[in-house]
Amino acid sequence: MANIPQNVALPVQSPTRQQALECLRELVGNPQAEFHDGQFEAIEALVDAGRRALVVQRTGWGKSAVYFVSSLLLRRRGAGPTLIVSPLLALMRDQVAAAARAGVRAVAINSANALEWDTVLAQLAADEVDVLLVSPERLTNPSFRENQLPELIRRTGLLVVDEAHCISDWGHDFRPDYRRIADLITQLPETVPVLATTATANSRVVHDIEEQLGEGVLTIRGPLGRESxxxxxxxxxxxxxxxxxxxxxxxxxxxxxxxxxxxxxxxxxxxxxxxxxxxxxxxxxxxxxxxxxxxxxxxxxxxxxxxxxxxxxxxxxxxxxxxxxxxxxxxxxxxxxxxxxxxxxxxxxxxxxxxxxxxxxxxxxxQYFATASMPSAEKAQAVLNVLDEAGSALSTVALEARVDLRRTPLELLLKVLAVDGAVERVGDGWKATGQPWAYDAERYSRIAEARVDEQxxxxxxxxxxxxxxxxxxxxxxxxxxxxxxxxxxxxxxxxxxxxxxAAADAAGQTLRRAGIVVEPRLQWPSGMDRLGVAVKGKIKPDQSVAEGRVLARLTDLGWGGALRELFAAGAPDRQVDPAMLQACVQVLREWSGAEGGTAWSGAGRPVAVVSVPSRSKPQLVDSLARGIAGIGRMPYLGALQPHHGGPVGARGGNSAYRLAGVWERFAVGEELGQALVGAQGQPVLLVDDLIDSRWTMTVAGRCLREAGAGAVLPLALAQAG
Structure with missing residues (x-):
C-alpha cells in the first residue's frame, strides 16, 4: 500500500457520482468502466441541479449513457418517467434493448407498435415505466396531445431530445415536427431537467438549439475527430x-x-x-x-x-x-x-x-432534393385559403382535389403550418386555426443559402x-x-x-440494362367533380391501358444520366439518339416475351404505333415513334391531336390536378380514327417522352380505346422519380 502524506486530503466522490458510476457499469456490463470527459458533468447538471443541457459529442461517445443513468438516478429520487423524443424506429429499437440490459424499464410509442399502445399506457399509469420513447410525430397527433401528453408533462422527470440538430433549420425538411419540441419545453415546470443530444452540429446549429432550450443552458461539447x-x-x-x-x-x-x-x-x-x-x-x-x-x-x-x-x-x-x-x-x-x-x-x-x-x-x-422539400408562399397560402373556406376539417385526399400539390410535399407543408400554429390536426383531417400567419421568406432564404454553402x-x-x-x-x-x-x-x-x-464489363452491362415496368392507373382520384371532371371509382377495364414500359427512371444510374441531360431545363428538342432508340428496341424485345416473362403484358403484340403530342419534345417523340415503327415493321398511325388547346399545367402536380389538366385534351383525328377502325380492335403501342403522374398515358389511352383500339401498351423514354 502506498504511503500517503498526512497533510494531503484524498478526493472524495460525491454520492451522486458513486451512484452514477454503479449505474454506468451495469449499463455497459463492465465493472471497470469509467466516465468519459463530460459524461458525469452532464448527469450532475441534470440530476442535482435540474438544469437544461446540450451535449454535442461524437458518435460512440456515450450520449445514451447520460440519459439512461440520469433516468435511473432521478427515478430513485421519486421523479416520474423520462420522456425521450427519438426520430427513427431503428434508433428506438436499439435504445429499448440497451435500456433493458441495464435494468431500465423502457417502452416506445410509435407507428410500428400501435397494437402495444394500450399495454404501454397501462404500464405508465401503474408507474412501471422508467423511460418512454416517442417519435416527434406523436407530438402532433391530436389524440396523443389531448389524452396522453398532458399527464406525461405533469409526471415527466426528465425530457430528452435525441438527435437534437433536427430542432434546427438544418433539419427542416427531415422532421418539421421537431420544432414542436420548443413548445413542449415551455409547458414543463422549470424544475424538470431537459437534455438535448447530437453528434452533428456546427456553431450555428448549437446556438439555434440553445435558444430553443431556454436560458441557462449548459453546453458540453467535445472533439469530433474519430481516431478509428x-x-x-x-x-x-x-x-x-x-x-x-x-x-x-x-x-x-x-x-x-x-x-x-x-x-x-x-x-x-x-x-x-x-x-x-x-x-x-x-x-x-x-x-x-x-x-x-x-x-x-x-x-x-x-x-x-x-x-x-x-x-x-x-x-x-x-x-x-x-x-x-x-x-x-x-x-x-x-x-x-x-x-x-x-x-x-x-x-x-x-x-x-x-x-x-x-x-x-x-x-x-x-438540387432536386433541396428544391423539392422547400415550401412556397403560394402553395402555403393556397392551402390556408382552402381550409378557411371549408370551415371544417379536410382530409389530405380532399385537399389534393383543391390544391395542386402531391401527397408527400402536401403533408410536409401541413406539418410546417401546424408547427407555426396556422393549422391543426382534427381526427384524420386538417383545419385552419384562424391564427395570423405569414410566410417567413427570410428564414427559407437563409436555409437555402446555408444548403448551398454546405454543398x-x-x-x-x-x-x-x-x-x-x-x-x-x-x-x-x-x-x-x-x-x-x-x-x-x-x-x-x-x-x-x-x-x-470483368467487373467493369459487368457494371457496364447493368448500366445498359433497359426497361422499367409502369403499372397502369386503376382508380380515378377522389374529388374530381370539384375540378369539373365527372369520374370516380375504378377505371373501367375497357377504358384502361395495359402495363407499360419506360427505358429508365431519371434517377437511375445507367440511362438516367443521359435522360436527365435530355430533359434538363432548357435542353433543346432533338431527334432520338440512335443508341437510345436501340435500347428501347431491346425493351420491346424483352417485353415481347422473347427473353421470358409474360409477352406484351398479356395484351398481345401491337399492330401499330401511335404517339402522344408533346408540348416540349415534339421532334423527340415523333422520331422515337417512327423509329420503333420502322424497326418493328409496324405502321405509324400518327399522333393524337391536341384538343381544347392541349394539356395544361406543369409536370409534378398531384394526381387530381394532373388528371384535370389532360382530361378531354386529346382527340383522335379523322385519319387516325379510320386507321384504328381498320385495326379491328388489335393492340397498339402508345409512345411518349416522359411519364410522370401516368395520367397523360391513361387519358390518351382511354381516348384511343373509345375510338376502336384494342389494348393500349404505353412506352416512354423516361419516368420521373
Missing part, C-alpha cells in the same frame, strides 16, 4: 467505374458495412448488381417494407450480410459497434450529413474504412489536399480539429484503384 476512421476519396470517371471498383474490391473491405447511395433507384440497382455477382448484400431504402428493414438491420448486425446498400433511410440510430466500412456512391449534400453517415462505422472497433466515390451527377441530385463544403472536402478528418471537423466548428495522420492525404492512399476488366 480512415477517410479517403477516390475520383472515378463514371458510374461504370465506380460500380466496377465495388465489384472488384467489396470482399477486400474489412468486416461488414454500409454502401450509401443518393437515390432509391441507385441503391436498388447497385444491390442487384452486387447480388448477381455473388455478393451477399441487401437494399435498404424508404421503399423497403418496415419488417424487411428490421430484418436487414439484424442481418448486418449479425454479420450475415457483407453490406446493406442504403439511402439515408439507414442513418441516425443504427448501432453496430464493429461496422467495418462505409462507402459512398455519390456524396451527401453537406458535411453534417456525411459525418452523420460515416459515424456509423468504427464505434466499437479500433479501425474502420470510409471511402467516398463522388459522382458527376451529385450536384443535380442535391460547396463537400466539393472542397473532395478536392482538399489537406487532412480530411481535420477539414470535416473544422467545418463543424470543432476548435480541436487537427490532422488525423490516417486519411489518404495524411498517410497516403490506403485503397486500391485498379478495376478488374
Amino acid at each position: 476512421l480512415r477517410l479517403g476519396v477516390l475520383n472515378l470517371p463514371d458510374s461504370r467505374d465506380r460500380l466496377g471498383w465495388l465489384l472488384t474490391h467489396l470482399n477486400d473491405l474489412p468486416g461488414s458495412g454500409i454502401i450509401y447511395t443518393l437515390t432509391v433507384s441507385a441503391a436498388e440497382d447497385t444491390a442487384r448488381l452486387l447480388a448477381e455477382a455473388g455478393h451477399n448484400v441487401l437494399a435498404y431504402t424508404g421503399r423497403t417494407d418496415p419488417a424487411d428493414r428490421e430484418r436487414a438491420e439484424q442481418l448486418l448486425k449479425d454479420n450475415q450480410v457483407k453490406a446493406l446498400v442504403a439511402t439515408s433511410a439507414l442513418g441516425m440510430g443504427f448501432d453496430k459497434p464493429d461496422l467495418g466500412f462505409v462507402i459512398h456512391l455519390g456524396a451527401p449534400s453537406s458535411p453534417v450529413a456525411y459525418y452523420q453517415q460515416v459515424g456509423r462505422a468504427g464505434r466499437g472497433a479500433a479501425n474502420a474504412d470510409v471511402l467516398l466515390l463522388p459522382g458527376s451527377e451529385d450536384r443535380e441530385i442535391w 460547396e463544403s463537400m466539393i472542397v472536402y473532395e478536392d482538399t489536399s489537406g487532412c480530411r478528418m481535420e477539414y470535416i471537423t473544422s467545418v463543424l466548428d470543432d476548435e480541436t480539429a487537427a490532422p488525423c495522420g490516417r486519411c489518404d492525404n495524411c498517410a497516403g492512399q490506403w485503397f486500391p484503384k485498379d478495376i478488374a476488366e
Whole structure:
C-alpha cells in the first residue's frame, strides 16, 4: 500500500457520482468502466441541479449513457418517467434493448407498435415505466396531445431530445415536427431537467438549439475527430467505374458495412448488381417494407450480410459497434450529413474504412432534393385559403382535389403550418386555426443559402489536399480539429484503384440494362367533380391501358444520366439518339416475351404505333415513334391531336390536378380514327417522352380505346422519380 502524506486530503466522490458510476457499469456490463470527459458533468447538471443541457459529442461517445443513468438516478429520487423524443424506429429499437440490459424499464410509442399502445399506457399509469420513447410525430397527433401528453408533462422527470440538430433549420425538411419540441419545453415546470443530444452540429446549429432550450443552458461539447476512421476519396470517371471498383474490391473491405447511395433507384440497382455477382448484400431504402428493414438491420448486425446498400433511410440510430466500412456512391449534400453517415462505422472497433466515390451527377441530385422539400408562399397560402373556406376539417385526399400539390410535399407543408400554429390536426383531417400567419421568406432564404454553402463544403472536402478528418471537423466548428495522420492525404492512399476488366464489363452491362415496368392507373382520384371532371371509382377495364414500359427512371444510374441531360431545363428538342432508340428496341424485345416473362403484358403484340403530342419534345417523340415503327415493321398511325388547346399545367402536380389538366385534351383525328377502325380492335403501342403522374398515358389511352383500339401498351423514354 502506498504511503500517503498526512497533510494531503484524498478526493472524495460525491454520492451522486458513486451512484452514477454503479449505474454506468451495469449499463455497459463492465465493472471497470469509467466516465468519459463530460459524461458525469452532464448527469450532475441534470440530476442535482435540474438544469437544461446540450451535449454535442461524437458518435460512440456515450450520449445514451447520460440519459439512461440520469433516468435511473432521478427515478430513485421519486421523479416520474423520462420522456425521450427519438426520430427513427431503428434508433428506438436499439435504445429499448440497451435500456433493458441495464435494468431500465423502457417502452416506445410509435407507428410500428400501435397494437402495444394500450399495454404501454397501462404500464405508465401503474408507474412501471422508467423511460418512454416517442417519435416527434406523436407530438402532433391530436389524440396523443389531448389524452396522453398532458399527464406525461405533469409526471415527466426528465425530457430528452435525441438527435437534437433536427430542432434546427438544418433539419427542416427531415422532421418539421421537431420544432414542436420548443413548445413542449415551455409547458414543463422549470424544475424538470431537459437534455438535448447530437453528434452533428456546427456553431450555428448549437446556438439555434440553445435558444430553443431556454436560458441557462449548459453546453458540453467535445472533439469530433474519430481516431478509428480512415477517410479517403477516390475520383472515378463514371458510374461504370465506380460500380466496377465495388465489384472488384467489396470482399477486400474489412468486416461488414454500409454502401450509401443518393437515390432509391441507385441503391436498388447497385444491390442487384452486387447480388448477381455473388455478393451477399441487401437494399435498404424508404421503399423497403418496415419488417424487411428490421430484418436487414439484424442481418448486418449479425454479420450475415457483407453490406446493406442504403439511402439515408439507414442513418441516425443504427448501432453496430464493429461496422467495418462505409462507402459512398455519390456524396451527401453537406458535411453534417456525411459525418452523420460515416459515424456509423468504427464505434466499437479500433479501425474502420470510409471511402467516398463522388459522382458527376451529385450536384443535380442535391438540387432536386433541396428544391423539392422547400415550401412556397403560394402553395402555403393556397392551402390556408382552402381550409378557411371549408370551415371544417379536410382530409389530405380532399385537399389534393383543391390544391395542386402531391401527397408527400402536401403533408410536409401541413406539418410546417401546424408547427407555426396556422393549422391543426382534427381526427384524420386538417383545419385552419384562424391564427395570423405569414410566410417567413427570410428564414427559407437563409436555409437555402446555408444548403448551398454546405454543398460547396463537400466539393472542397473532395478536392482538399489537406487532412480530411481535420477539414470535416473544422467545418463543424470543432476548435480541436487537427490532422488525423490516417486519411489518404495524411498517410497516403490506403485503397486500391485498379478495376478488374470483368467487373467493369459487368457494371457496364447493368448500366445498359433497359426497361422499367409502369403499372397502369386503376382508380380515378377522389374529388374530381370539384375540378369539373365527372369520374370516380375504378377505371373501367375497357377504358384502361395495359402495363407499360419506360427505358429508365431519371434517377437511375445507367440511362438516367443521359435522360436527365435530355430533359434538363432548357435542353433543346432533338431527334432520338440512335443508341437510345436501340435500347428501347431491346425493351420491346424483352417485353415481347422473347427473353421470358409474360409477352406484351398479356395484351398481345401491337399492330401499330401511335404517339402522344408533346408540348416540349415534339421532334423527340415523333422520331422515337417512327423509329420503333420502322424497326418493328409496324405502321405509324400518327399522333393524337391536341384538343381544347392541349394539356395544361406543369409536370409534378398531384394526381387530381394532373388528371384535370389532360382530361378531354386529346382527340383522335379523322385519319387516325379510320386507321384504328381498320385495326379491328388489335393492340397498339402508345409512345411518349416522359411519364410522370401516368395520367397523360391513361387519358390518351382511354381516348384511343373509345375510338376502336384494342389494348393500349404505353412506352416512354423516361419516368420521373
